Amino acid sequence: MSASAPADPHAHAAPLVPGPARGLGDASPGPVSRGYPGTEALSSAFTATDYRQALEDSNAGGRPLSLALRLPFCQHACYHCMRHPVLTTDRRRADAYLSRLDREMVLLGRHLGSRREVRGLHWGGGSPTFLTLNQMGDLIDRLDARFRLARGRDRDFGIEIDPRDADVLTLRHLEALGFNRLTLSVLDLDARVLQAINRPQSRGLTEQLLDEADRLGFRSLDMELTIGLPLQSREGFAATLEQILAMAPARLTLFPYLHRPERFPPQRHIPAGDLPGTEAQGAMRRAAHDRLVDAGYVHLGWDRYARQGGSLKDARAQWRRQAECDILGLGVGALSRLEGAWARNASGLADFEAALDDGGLPTATGRWLSRDDRLRAQAIEALMTRETLDLEALGQAFAIDAAAELATALDRLQAIGLVTRRGQRLDLVAPGTRWAGELTRAFGVASP
Structure with a gap:
């Protein structure tokens, strides 16, 4: 074991909370390590050797699994983006990436028991809907061959959707593949704001997808909105929120826009003077919260809301199930959150590919908890x-x-x-x- 592991070789495998935690949130709907210690606390001193040990410890614990796949490709250069997408319109580029994902699955499988059920699955981006329908089916087939995917109604299989890259046929295909939860990245509905971030999209696209998701019986649809984008105002965002509430989504998530042009080059297209100030952003956040509560939504924590009734019950049940799982990240920059450690894959596509081509796991950083x-x-x-x-x-x-x-x-x-x-x-x-x-x-x- 490397020097970055604890002195006690089993210390990192201890339960997340030692002993009973009465009054601490034993009924909490989310995993304890949701936001802590954070990716910026991870260190390159944590190696692939450490990650393999953490996987072995996880396997000994026998907890269910949740798989978080990162599919980095995107055909749109959105100026606000806080990720590192691979920009291309050539969907054939995804074929080699899917093959390497399969290689990563094989390497992970060597340290996991074949009977550990995968109860959660999440595809994030980039834009997962960049993939063709055939590529989506191929990826599900690979996952099904390498892992024991849950079949029951209580599985939580979700995917992030860019409304510009999906239509009703996409949703029907996803439902046939076993997905039962959708996340729709809306951001805002103000045309001026969307133009400022190079992301034009119509309200009609969003409504069409929401209606089809409801007709197909997806268990939940989470709409994501962002506060702090260029040209946003309290009045404009309030108008967007009213339009969203008229669609009555089961869940809503609010995100803050973080302007870091030195880290995310596309943000250099956004003039700093077009951004709402800290006070204005705070006012939008408070007003949005108050309006959501008035409209019958409950704040779950972590900037997430669910509509009262069945949607709220479903959200809390899903979060409890997530808390029981070890999360395995697959793909470039993917984050794994195990009971005893966090680990993150190489964030550069070339480094990710090189590690797998050399026969090793693409672990770049991590941390024993x-x-x-x-x-x-x-x-x-x-x-x-x-x-x-x-x-x-x-x-x-x-x-x-x-x-x-x-x-x-x-x-x-x-x-x-x-x-x-x-x-x-x-x-x-x-x-x-x-x-x-x-x-x-x-x-x-x-x-x-």
Whole structure:
């Protein structure tokens, strides 16, 4: 084992929360390590050897699996993009990538028991709908050959969709392949905003896909909106939100736009002067939260909402199932979140391909989860999803003085007005009106 592993070779395989966690969020709908420690905390000292050991530990635990595939290709150069897509209109380029994904599946399978069921599947991008229908079918066949894909109704198989790259035939094909959840990247419906980010799309496209998804019986459709885009205003975004609410999606997710042109070159097309200021973004976030609550949506935490009734029940049940799974990332830049470690693949396509062509896993960075990581992850998850944290119960779960261990983070949380404290109890201030990243950063972690 490499020097980056803990001194105790089994320490990283301990349960995420040692012992019972009464009052900590045992009914929490999401996995404890959802946002902590974050990808920027990962280190290149964690190698493919470490990842193989983490997989062996995961296999010994026998938890169900969830597969997160990254399909990096996209034919549109959107200026706001906060990923590193491979821009091309040649869909044949995906063939070689799918073959390498299959090679990665084979390498992973050597460390996994054949009876571990894959209960979750997520295709992200780039734009997964860049693939042709035949390529989508081929990829599902490869996954089915290498893993034990769940067949039951409780499987959670989702895919991100760019409305410009999909139509009703696409949705029918996805439903036939076994997908039962969709994420629709809408961003905004204001034509000026969409033009400013080089992403023209009509409301009609979105409505058509939503109607067809409902007709086909997809279990959920999550619409993603982004706050902070160029030329956005509080009035304009409010108008977009009203149009979205008229479509009555089961779920909604709000994302903050992060302007980092030095890291994401397409953003250099966006003049900084066109961006709404911090105060304006905050006002849009608060107004959006209030309007969603008024419209019957419940804030789940992590900037996500579900409509009251069956949609809310379904969302919470899905998140509980996710919490039971180890997540395996496949593809360039994909992130794996196991019970004892995080690992991330090479983010450059050439490096990803070279590692697999040499017969090795494409692991680039990672991190063994320490007790401190677990402690902070549990605290963050409780605050995000239950809006309160019992420090005494947290300390009992870890057999420590949680208030003392987290003293610096707690002082920071109170100083920036994120929480109020009464003795051993923390309460989130104005839940749903601040971004999740603010909370994770307050614990000393850069958001991914």
